[in-house]
Amino acid sequence: MAYNSVTQEYGKTYTWEHKAKIMGFKSAEALQTIIDLLQLSITVQAFEDKLAPIYQEAFPRCDLMPGVEKLLLHLKKNNVPIALATSSSQESSDLKTQKWKNVFNLFNHKVYGGSDLEVSHGKPSPDIFLIAAKRFPDNPDPSKCLVFEDSPNGVQAGLAAKMQVVMVPDPQLPKHLIGDATLVLKSLEDFKPEDFGLPPFVA
Template structure:
């Protein structure tokens, strides 16, 4: 969701930079940022605290972040091609699941004004879903495995992982998608491309990189 469907990764960056500036740190750079994308919130926060040596506890950082984030969530919007793709898949009766590392309350804060797209998902799994074991967020595949399980249960189907396309924007998510056994469509943030290095080696023949969802070749996948 974040950074793939909606522009919240940029908002996360703004919030992080505001907090870092309080302590004369930052701004956050993309060599650090790419390590955070897609991670569960506490893991990402710990990496920020450790890297920038910010004198806050996880709880204190979360408290500051929540206040600033809640002011920004109503301004977030769909990224190019995202809403069109969701609508296209839905109108063609292709099962779609949203599997986000965001906790449920953050998901609701980000998407409350964007229901025209998010209400079209058949299954929505958030990062704090109790069915995901502790410590098994992305880059582990559990959230994607749960999403597929719920799709199959809803439609009484037996869709296999290798029949799925997983769309991701960050390294942890790409690792999770590969581990789940799906084909990965990786859409990195434009600024991330400069520091990602050899993306083909990362994908290892199990996916492709797109500059934007608008570049997706639906015919290639029989869509």
Template structure:
């Protein structure tokens, strides 16, 4: 395996523990219209741009044309805004970030969030987020034409590094979603898949078969990550 010189982190569910907040917000918005959210729906929209996610959800639950994106977004945001900023960083997030920076590894964030959403949920972690010189917020970035699982978000992120990687094979991606892992893999990056156990679906083995086969590793936490395997000094 080529030596890793650059690391790109997804944000939600990898660095900050926001995924339950998103789940609750989607569920509350759907319950207003007699529907409910579930883990299958969740994994189908993770990493997508906001309008892509809304299109998919409303189609899947039979609400296309019955409510607008604006209405659904308001119902979603009133719940999300009340709780998301209070969610903590995930175990290992700051330790690993600091370790990578200490050893000259270039780091970046690549998320499906838009500018406003990202600023709101990271309000308590401004110093932490400032450690990342590159942040691609796919939901607002005009250069990202398609959200995850398309490779676009990671391809754009790699281009934004002040010192670009020699190749995508020198880039390591951390992802918690199926769409995100597929995006990193499609971009040619070594990809570590860290799904949160709360959101495992009933058909998980079948649903994630391609990711399980193509990912560099499947872990349960950033704390399990061994830098030495990727040519990075150990802790």
């Protein structure tokens, strides 16, 4: 919605095909890609300036995907270490999650790819997931890590990090971009922790 409000000023429509290409990119890289794809006569900075007020209005209304809160509470209760590895900056992420602080406080730590200086490359590079794993006290082997993703670039990043990946794609994501993940689910509500050696949900 935010991107389209800008691109349509230039007579161009930002579609799910475009969105799929940039999901997981750092912000400036994502915007430059859209400018190139749609041949927009705008700079990245000007694009960001136009998006900022839209984000301020829209992001605080963001809701959780179905099944997220139940899964995170379950993992926390069972002492399974969990981290957030998002391509957003901390500022952007805080805006999106401000009404869900109780849920986002469950993470052992958070890696914000958009503002963390240690994250050199955004998804589909594996950097963000390898850094997230390294910051756990026991520095687990990537093969012991499970990634949850909604984007094709995120799936590729998880696989490149040698981790298992559960993908929960948006229904509007083009079907040909779904398939490389270890497991693809329509909803996190369908996730069975025991399939990955985790404690099962108690009915």
